[in-house]
Amino acid sequence: MSGEKRKKINSVIIFSVLAFALFILVIFDFLHKETVTTEKYTVAMGTVVTQKILSDKEENAVCDEIASLIDSLENRISRHKESSEIYLLNKNNTVSLSGELGDILKRSQEIYNLSVGAFDITVGKLTSLWNIGQENADVPSQKEIDKALPFVDGSKVRIEGEKAFTKKGQAVDLGAVGKGLACDEIREYLEKTDISGAVISVGGSILLYGENNGGKWNVGIRDPNGESGDYMGTLTLESCCISTSGDYERVLRKDGKTYHHILDPKTGYPAQSGLKSVTIVCENGFLSDALSTACFVLGLEKGRELLEKENAEAVFITDENEIFVTDGLKNCFSLTSDAYNLAGE
Ligand code: AMP
Numbered sequence: 001m002s003g004e005k006r007k008k009i010n011s012v013i014i015f016s017v018l019a020f021a022l023f024i025l026v027i028f029d030f031l032h033k034e035t036v037t038t039e040k041y042t043v044a045m046g047t048v049v050t051q052k053i054l055s056d057k058e059e060n061a062v063c064d065e066i067a068s069l070i071d072s073l074e075n076r077i078s079r080h081k082e083s084s085e086i087y088l089l090n091k092n093n094t095v096s097l098s099g100e101l102g103d104i105l106k107r108s109q110e111i112y113n114l115s116v117g118a119f120d121i122t123v124g125k126l127t128s129l130w131n132i133g134q135e136n137a138d139v140p141s142q143k144e145i146d147k148a149l150p151f152v153d154g155s156k157v158r159i160e161g162e163k164a165f166t167k168k169g170q171a172v173d174l175g176a177v178g179k180g181l182a183c184d185e186i187r188e189y190l191e192k193t194d195i196s197g198a199v200i201s202v203g204g205s206i207l208l209y210g211e212n213n214g215g216k217w218n219v220g221i222r223d224p225n226g227e228s229g230d231y232m233g234t235l236t237l238e239s240c241c242i243s244t245s246g247d248y249e250r251v252l253r254k255d256g257k258t259y260h261h262i263l264d265p266k267t268g269y270p271a272q273s274g275l276k277s278v279t280i281v282c283e284n285g286f287l288s289d290a291l292s293t294a295c296f297v298l299g300l301e302k303g304r305e306l307l308e309k310e311n312a313e314a315v316f317i318t319d320e321n322e323i324f325v326t327d328g329l330k331n332c333f334s335l336t337s338d339a340y341n342l343a344g345e
């Protein structure tokens with residue numbers, strides 16, 4: 001071999017070794033990039049919002065953007081905000097629709113129909129009578145409830161073209177889906193960023209986004225018999241939405257009785273279906289939130305029948321401290337409290 005040719009081969013070998021070393025270094029650096037967790041706590045939609053963002057750097061601007069997304073959604077869908085279309089709908093029993101509200105009303109009607117009226121956004125007149133969670137909460141008289149009940153009828157919400165109509169005197173309350181809708185908006189926003197993972201909890205609805213350092217997320221299910229922060233079990237899940245409706249969330253105590261905020265549209269009183277809480281897991285926040293309220297009102301058997309029609313899973317906790325877990329969550333759920341019995345074990 002000529003000296004010239006050997007020189008050429010040597011330099012090709014040296015170049016390849018260097019390129020390979022550089023490649024290994026880049027991979028090593030990529031794998032060992034420290035994950036930074038940015039946290040933020042705010043209050044919105046009448047509840048606490050907690051954000052945990054995983055990234056390779058501090059993400060305060062992302063947290064601020066998420067907080068303002070939730071505020072903006074609240075301004076658009078709260079019936080108490082005079083700027084909202086829902087406020088105008090309740091005031092005039094008709095409103096010109098933006099695409100967003102029309103969509104929410106249509107999807108709510110689907111769950112109203114599927115749940116045979118257990119989930120009904122026209123509970124507004126009743127929720128205003130009880131005001132549970134507000135300073136002026138009180139137990140209404142039977143007469144007041146009887147007067148309000150005829151206005152609770154989701155079948156009277158009509159959408160015609162660009163307009164929505166309700167029955168005169170009806171009041172729409174989107175409290176059962178607002179937090180889930182917030183989770184959906186936040187997910188859409190995060191998809192436009194390079195955030196690798198996030199857990200955002202908006203009251204009883206939680207968004208699990210992306211990966212937890214390459215793995216799954218562990219989420220505690222609140223112990224309905226305990227204090228806030230007490231858990232009775234955990235779910236190990238990939239990205240999804242989780243919503244819980246429970247009898248401990250907002251309560252009114254009067255004359256030795258405790259009343260909670262999820263109302264049975266048929267009776268006008270807090271639902272008594274034999275459940276302390278229902279936790280729904282599915283891909284969509286609106287759906288998980290709507291189904292958790294619906295299943296809480298329906299109770300275990302009818303709730304499970306409803307879930308069979310939707311692509312959603314659940315953990316039910318009964319008044320007798322029995323836990324029922326739907327098939328799709330059986331391998332994801334761990335009971336951590338011995339105050340409860342796992343059905344079928
Ligand atoms: P959640 O905590 O998601 O179950 O939602 C409860 C909230 O939804 C209440 O505070 C009311 O604003 C509203 N609500 C109560 N009962 C119902 C019901 N049966 N259907 C729809 N919304 C309801």
Ligand code: MG
Pocket residue numbers: 175176177243245288289290291292293
């Ligand atoms: Mg709900």
